[in-house]
Amino acid sequence: MKRFPGVVASDGVNLGVRQGEIHCLLGENGAGKTTLMRILYGFYQPDSGEILLSGKPVKISSPSVALAHRIGMIHQHFRLASTLSVEENVILGVDEGMGPFLRLGKTRKRIAAITEEYGLSVDPKAKVWQLSVGQQQRVEIIKALYREADILIMDEPTSVLTPQEVDQLFTTLRILVDDGLTIIFITHKLDEVMQVSDRVTVLRQGKLVATLPTSQTDKPSLARLMVGREVVFRLEKNPPQQGEKLLEVDRLHTLSDRGLPALRDVSFEVYGGEILSVAGVSGNGQTELAEVLTGLRKATSGRILLGGKDITNRSAREITDDGVAHVPAERIKMGTVSNMSVRENLILKDYRHPPFCRGIFLNYKKAEANAQRAMAEYQIAAPSDSSAAKLLSGGNIQRMVLARELSGKPRLIVAVHPTYGLDVGATEQVRQVLLRQRERGAAILLISEDLEEVMELSDRILVMFSGRVMGILDAEEAETGEIGLMMAGGRREGVRR
Amino acid sequence: MKKPSLFRVERRPVVPGHVVVLVSILAIFAALVAAGIFFEAYGISAIRAYQLIAKGALGSKLGLAETVRRAIPLLLCGVGLTIAFRALFWNIGAEGQLLLGAVAAAGVALFSGLPDVLLLPAMFIAGFLAGALWGLIPAVLKARLGINDVITTLMMNYIAIYLVEWLIHGPWRGPSMRGFAYTDKFPSAAILPTISWTRIHWPTLLLGLVVAVLAYVLIARTRAGFEIRVVGENPEAARFAGISAFKTTLLVMIISGGLAGLAGVGEVAGIHRMLLGPTRISMGYGYTAIIVAWLARRNPLAVIVTSLLFGIIMSGGDVIRVSLGLPFQVINLFNGLILFFLIGSELLMHYRISFSFRRQ
Numbered sequence: 001m002k003r004f005p006g007v008v009a010s011d012g013v014n015l016g017v018r019q020g021e022i023h024c025l026l027g028e029n030g031a032g033k034t035t036l037m038r039i040l041y042g043f044y045q046p047d048s049g050e051i052l053l054s055g056k057p058v059k060i061s062s063p064s065v066a067l068a069h070r071i072g073m074i075h076q077h078f079r080l081a082s083t084l085s086v087e088e089n090v091i092l093g094v095d096e097g098m099g100p101f102l103r104l105g106k107t108r109k110r111i112a113a114i115t116e117e118y119g120l121s122v123d124p125k126a127k128v129w130q131l132s133v134g135q136q137q138r139v140e141i142i143k144a145l146y147r148e149a150d151i152l153i154m155d156e157p158t159s160v161l162t163p164q165e166v167d168q169l170f171t172t173l174r175i176l177v178d179d180g181l182t183i184i185f186i187t188h189k190l191d192e193v194m195q196v197s198d199r200v201t202v203l204r205q206g207k208l209v210a211t212l213p214t215s216q217t218d219k220p221s222l223a224r225l226m227v228g229r230e231v232v233f234r235l236e237k238n239p240p241q242q243g244e245k246l247l248e249v250d251r252l253h254t255l256s257d258r259g260l261p262a263l264r265d266v267s268f269e270v271y272g273g274e275i276l277s278v279a280g281v282s283g284n285g286q287t288e289l290a291e292v293l294t295g296l297r298k299a300t301s302g303r304i305l306l307g308g309k310d311i312t313n314r315s316a317r318e319i320t321d322d323g324v325a326h327v328p329a330e331r332i333k334m335g336t337v338s339n340m341s342v343r344e345n346l347i348l349k350d351y352r353h354p355p356f357c358r359g360i361f362l363n364y365k366k367a368e369a370n371a372q373r374a375m376a377e378y379q380i381a382a383p384s385d386s387s388a389a390k391l392l393s394g395g396n397i398q399r400m401v402l403a404r405e406l407s408g409k410p411r412l413i414v415a416v417h418p419t420y421g422l423d424v425g426a427t428e429q430v431r432q433v434l435l436r437q438r439e440r441g442a443a444i445l446l447i448s449e450d451l452e453e454v455m456e457l458s459d460r461i462l463v464m465f466s467g468r469v470m471g472i473l474d475a476e477e478a479e480t481g482e483i484g485l486m487m488a489g490g491r492r493e494g495v496r497r
Numbered sequence: 498m499k500k501p502s503l504f505r506v507e508r509r510p511v512v513p514g515h516v517v518v519l520v521s522i523l524a525i526f527a528a529l530v531a532a533g534i535f536f537e538a539y540g541i542s543a544i545r546a547y548q549l550i551a552k553g554a555l556g557s558k559l560g561l562a563e564t565v566r567r568a569i570p571l572l573l574c575g576v577g578l579t580i581a582f583r584a585l586f587w588n589i590g591a592e593g594q595l596l597l598g599a600v601a602a603a604g605v606a607l608f609s610g611l612p613d614v615l616l617l618p619a620m621f622i623a624g625f626l627a628g629a630l631w632g633l634i635p636a637v638l639k640a641r642l643g644i645n646d647v648i649t650t651l652m653m654n655y656i657a658i659y660l661v662e663w664l665i666h667g668p669w670r671g672p673s674m675r676g677f678a679y680t681d682k683f684p685s686a687a688i689l690p691t692i693s694w695t696r697i698h699w700p701t702l703l704l705g706l707v708v709a710v711l712a713y714v715l716i717a718r719t720r721a722g723f724e725i726r727v728v729g730e731n732p733e734a735a736r737f738a739g740i741s742a743f744k745t746t747l748l749v750m751i752i753s754g755g756l757a758g759l760a761g762v763g764e765v766a767g768i769h770r771m772l773l774g775p776t777r778i779s780m781g782y783g784y785t786a787i788i789v790a791w792l793a794r795r796n797p798l799a800v801i802v803t804s805l806l807f808g809i810i811m812s813g814g815d816v817i818r819v820s821l822g823l824p825f826q827v828i829n830l831f832n833g834l835i836l837f838f839l840i841g842s843e844l845l846m847h848y849r850i851s852f853s854f855r856r857q
Contacts (some may be wrong), residue, residue, distance in 0.1 A: 169787050296736060317739025328737060337731045344723070348738045351723050391510055 013049075013208045014247025015201055017151075022173060022183045024193045024214070024398035026226055028423040033186045036203070037153050040184075041073045042066040072149030074140045076156045082129040086139050089110055089148050114145050114257045118175050133281065134165035142173065152176070153184045158192060162281055163451070163484030170196050188226075189221045189452075200284055204443055227424045237435060240459045244307075246443035247293075247412050252302035254292050262288035264467040266302070270412065270443040275434065277458035277475075278447045281487050283465035286447045287329060290416045293445070294326040295319040306412060310388050320349055325410035327401055329417045329447075331394075333493050335401040338390035343371040346404050374403035379429070393427030402433055416447045431457060451480060465489045502751040512846050524842040525806075528834035535830060541821055553816030563815065566768070568808030569698065570595065570760035570779070571573065572705035574713045574786030575793065575800040577756030582795045583716060584749040585729040589759040590635065590650030592630040592656030592657075592783025594773055597763045598758025599662060599806035601627035603669070603680055604758035606687035606765075613686035620687060621704075621762050628758020629751040631657065636750035640743040654783070661775040668773065680772040689767040698767025702757070705804075708756060712797035715752075725749055755831055757783060785811070788836045807832075 013036060018025045038044045040051065042060040044061040050057050053069055060066050066073070080089050091107050102166035111124050120138045128136060137157060144152055158166045173183055173196060187193060194214065202209040202225040208327045209225045256262035262285045270276045278286050293304060295316035304312045311319055320326075327336040336345050339459050347356045347367050355366040371385035378399040382392055389397065396420065406413070415434060421429040434457065438444055448454050454461055454475075461478050463470040463486035468487040509516075553560045574591040581588040594708030601623040606610070611619050635649035664680075671681035689698040716722040728735045728745045735742055764778050765771065772778070788809050793799035814828035 143660065295739070306617045315739060316737065320739055326737070330733070333731075337727055337734045340726065340728050348727065352720055357720050360721065362718060362720055362723055364718075388511060445511045 013203070013206070015208065017184060018199070019150075019182050020177055020180055021198040023178055023183060023197055024187065024197035024200040024224060025186045025203065026190070028188055028195050028226060031132055031203040032222070033188075033203055033205040033224075034155060035206075037073070037155060037184065037186060040066070041071060041153060060414050063356055066488035067147055070148055070150040072147060072151065073153040074137070074144060074146030074155065074157060076159060078136050080128045080136060080139060083127060085125050086122055086131075086142075087124040089139055090124075092143075093403055094147055110146060111142060111277065114142055114349075114495065118145070118172055118179075120172060133160045134162070134168065135281075136165050137161070137165075137169065138172075141176075149181070151182045151184065153186070155186045156188070157185070158187070158189070159449070160282060162487045163480055164488055166192075190222050190226075191452075192400055193222060194219060202406055204228055206267070222429055223424075235478055237457075238439065241273040241439075241441070242459075243274075243441050243443075245269055246272050246307055248303075248305040249293075249443070250303040250305070252289075252290055252292060252304065253300045254297055255300060256288060259415055262467050263292065264297075266464075266467070268462055268469060268472060272411070272441045272443050273438055274459040275444040275446050275457050275462045276472075277454040278464055279451060279454045279461055279483055279487060283451050284464045284487075286449075286464055287416065288467075289464070290326070290329070290414050290445075293319075293412075293414050294324060323408065323411035325405035325413045327398075327405055327413070327415040327418050329420070331398055331401050336389045336397055339388055341386045342356060342375070342380070342392070342400060343385040344399060346371050346374050346385075348404060348408075350404075350407065361449070366432055370407075374400070374407070378403040378433075395422050395429075398422060398426060398430060402430065406433070406437060409440070410442060413442050413444045414447070415444065417449065418446070419448075419450065419453060451483065454483075455480070463487055498516070503528040506848050506850055509847055509849050515849055516846060520842045520846045521792060521794075521839065524834065524838035525835055528831065530830055531834050531838070535827075538820045539823065541823075546817065547819050549816055550809070552812030553820070554813040560812060560816070562692070562697055563812040564805065564808040566696045566698070566808075567811040568804040569702050569705055569763055569767075570782040571786050571789050571804035571807050571811075572800060573701070573708065573760035573763070574643050574757045574783055575789035575804050576705070576709045577753035577791060578786055578790035579795045579797045580712055580716070580725065580750045581753035581802060582790055583729045584725045585732075586636065586746055586749055586753075587647045588632065588635075588650050588750065588753050588781070589647055589787065590632065590653045591753070591760075591786050592655035592779060592781065593650075594631045594757035594777055595761040595764070595783050596654075596657040596661050597627040597631040598624035598761025599772060599778050600657075600664065600761075601758065602687075602762040603664075603683070604653070606683040607669070607680060613684075615687045615691065616684070617700075617766065620760060620766055624758040624762035625755040626729075626758070628727060628761065629755035632750040632754020632757070633747060634836050636746050658775045661772065661778070665774065667773055671771070678774065679691040683766065683770050687766060689763065689772050691767065696768055698763055701763030701767055704763075706801065708759075709801050712752075716797065719747075733750045757786075760828065780811070780825075781832075785832055788832055789840070791836065791839055 013032070015036065023218060025036070027033045035044065036262040039046050040060065042062045042065050045061065051060060052058070054310060060069065081092065084092070087104060087107055088159050090111055091102065108124060115121060117225070120142055122131065122135050122138050128139065132141065141152070157169060160293070161169065161356065171228065177183060185197060197214045198212050199211060200217070200222065202222065204226060236484060249268050252266040253261065253264050254263045266289065268276070278289065281287055288297060295314055295318065298313050302312070303310060306322055309322070332338065334371055337348065344367065347370065350356050351362060356363055356370070368385060374380065375382060375385060380392070380396050380399045380403065382396060389400065418434065419430050422430065431453070434446065446454070446457060453479070458475045460472055461475050461483065462472045463483055465487060466489065470490070473483070529547065533547070536546045554559060556566045558857040578588055578591055589645060602620040605620045605623045606616065609616070609619060634824070635646055635653060638644040638649050639646045660816060665678045669680045671679050673681050689700050691698050702782055716725065724735070724740045724745050725748070727738065728742050734744060760782060769778065785807050789800060789803045792803040792806070810828055810831050814825050817823045817827055818825045
């Protein structure tokens with residue numbers, strides 16, 4: 001059992017994993033999957049309970065003890081030194097060199113043996129920063145195998161991969177398991193569970209709900225176990241009522257924070273009453289696109305027209321005043337001020353307009369009334385409107401951001417990963433809100449890495465790769481496989497409109 | 498099997514007000530204990546030393562008056578610093594801004610030739626502007642070029658110190674001062690009234706109290722205050738909301754530098770009645786005010802209390818010097834230790850210990 005301040009993160013969980021299986025740990029965000037795995041890997045100590053390895057109780061007091069017990073972990077966010085080469089990363093911390101010298105010769109042979117045996121092709125001399133995300137993940141796996149891990153814990157390993165890379169990963173995992181390894185695979189995606197696992201354990205609110213052989217279950221019953229109630233898989237979505245052209249982006253270019261081209265020649269249009277999704281593997285220019293559109297980043301060339309009016313390189317404030325809402329990817333780091341109250345967070349953009357201000361003063365009465373209304377309308381659960389935003393859960397923070405951004409009936413909504421990290425209930429609600437805005441006639445640009453969400457919500461899908469538009473598809477005709485190819489850089493011709 | 502633990506350290510999501518006060522008092526107490534060790538090392542009983550300080554700073558009318566007059570510059574500088582710190586601008590330069598205020602006041606008093614009624618108001622205005630200007634330089638450097646504010650504000654203090662030195666040794670040296678490094682005495686119209694036999698220049702005190710209230714209103718009730726808090730709490734959110742960090746930084750440093758400048762005016766027009774050596778004008782008020790503002794937890798109203806507390810320590814320092822033959826710098830030891838324990842206590846404040854007798 002593991003308690004955090006105020007919450008029991010992992011409560012009386014009895015997890016049994018058999019040697020040589022892929023065991024999925026399924027649960028919503030906050031269900032306690034990662035906590036449980038961090039206990040196994042020695043990051044946290046359980047407040048009670050014990051861990052048995054091959055029947056013997058063990059005390060895993062730190063990650064190095066976990067390694068000694070041949071438990072390896074592959075984190076959601078990789079732990080690689082990006083300026084070092086693959087082989088240097090692999091031996092990091094376990095080098096058996098002579099004194100101050102590395103012993104790379106022997107290492108190379110072992111790495112070669114591992115890569116060959118498991119089909120994990122990657123150039124050992126390449127620097128990690130040169131590798132694609134999928135290749136970096138392979139390096140993490142090689143690292144774990146080099147440390148002779150028998151049990152591999154993988155935390156949401158597919159969240160950063162294209163569909164093709166996911167398939168490749170699953171093939172590798174099968175080979176590893178056939179070779180006697182045991183894999184614990186943490187996920188909240190039902191499809192993956194069905195596709196890859198031998199058995200599955202479902203967690204909900206820190207408690208173990210069930211452990212089942214995958215062959216004896218199906219998606220709907222897993223979803224029911226995970227959420228604790230029936231889940232609607234398809235949203236009610238009316239046919240598009242395409243309105244006038246609200247956003248026109250014309251040959252847009254911009255640079256990333258590091259001064260490298262982030263958008264190259266990006267052109268597209270969004271109409272009122274439609275949702276245009278931008279799909280792509282993270283880091284292919286989506287964040288920069290949202291920032292340029294909302295005035296947070298300068299375009300180096302190209303034009304952005306909002307309802308015919310040129311808003312290129314205008315300030316964030318002017319663009320907001322022109323009716324553009326922004327639901328930022330970093331909803332806590334950028335979208336809220338954690339130490340300020342819900343009431344104040346709700347007027348973060350409108351504080352300088354009546355009724356929230358009177359001359360140089362703020363009108364806190366109006367802010368309070370506004371907060372009460374927003375909390376009721378968007379079901380924001382907070383102790384009170386004067387409590388600090390940091391006390392809210394992720395879902396409530398997102399509801400608060402949405403309430404604020406949508407309050408002015410915006411013409412264009414730029415929503416970036418709006419459901420990332422939210423539980424099923426909050427996700428459903430956020431999607432409903434976006435669909436309602438679409439009905440209202442707003443133009444919605446939805447940037448998401450969740451293909452399922454993209455397919456479900458959008459009218460058209462724009463695929464980005466390396467800062468370029470690979471193509472724009474009609475959502476009705478689009479297939480996951482094709483989008484996946486485009487996400488990996490395959491251009492599709494003749495579908496622009 | 499794990500043994501049931503008796504207590505556990507947990508993070509507090511929100512730090513309640515009474516905890517802040519309690520922890521702050523404990524930090525001061527810990528600093529007094531630590532400083533006591535130094536007294537003992539000097540062969541002086543710590544308890545006797547503290548008795549002397551308390552009696553000297555609070556026990557007589559004269560001591561009390563000295564405490565209040567020391568608190569005046571701390572109040573003005575401290576209020577200004579709470580504003581700067583709210584926007585996360587680390588103004589370590591109140592000392593220099595205070596000196597510039599003193600220089601401007603002296604310039605107006607000695608050389609402007611303004612009619613008597615306008616002289617004091619003009620000195621305060623000039624002092625505010627000079628302090629604000631001195632604060633604006635690091636503000637622009639940080640907001641435009643990203644140059645570290647701690648370093649620039651600190652270095653600007655030394656420039657201010659040598660500027661004063663140069664003025665009183667050079668162009669502004671008073672012909673009537675027989676070669677000493679002072680300016681001439683201010684004309685009587687440029688001298689602030691004091692409360693009868695004390696050195697409390699009450700107009701500056703009044704100004705300080707009014708400013709503390711205004712600063713509180715600014716922070717808590719106005720649009721500008723909202724912007725200052727957003728910029729300080731989360732610069733990314735400020736950028737997202739279209740709040741200009743540049744304008745906000747300039748604003749807080751105009752206020753912060755300007756108020757320190759006013760403190761400088763009060764010192765030369767109320768106490769010294771001339772411009773003299775920089776260490777005699779200020780005695781480190783600008784630095785002590787950092788601790789004053791921090792102990793007030795960046796609340797301008799609380800500065801009224803904390804500046805008085807440090808007034809006690811400073812006038813107690815005088816007593817220690819006279820009665821025990823210790824250097825005045827002993828108060829720097831106090832200040833340093835209090836700041837040390839205060840910053841240390843920041844971390845503690847966010848945790849609580851909960852006792853539990855649950856099993857398993």
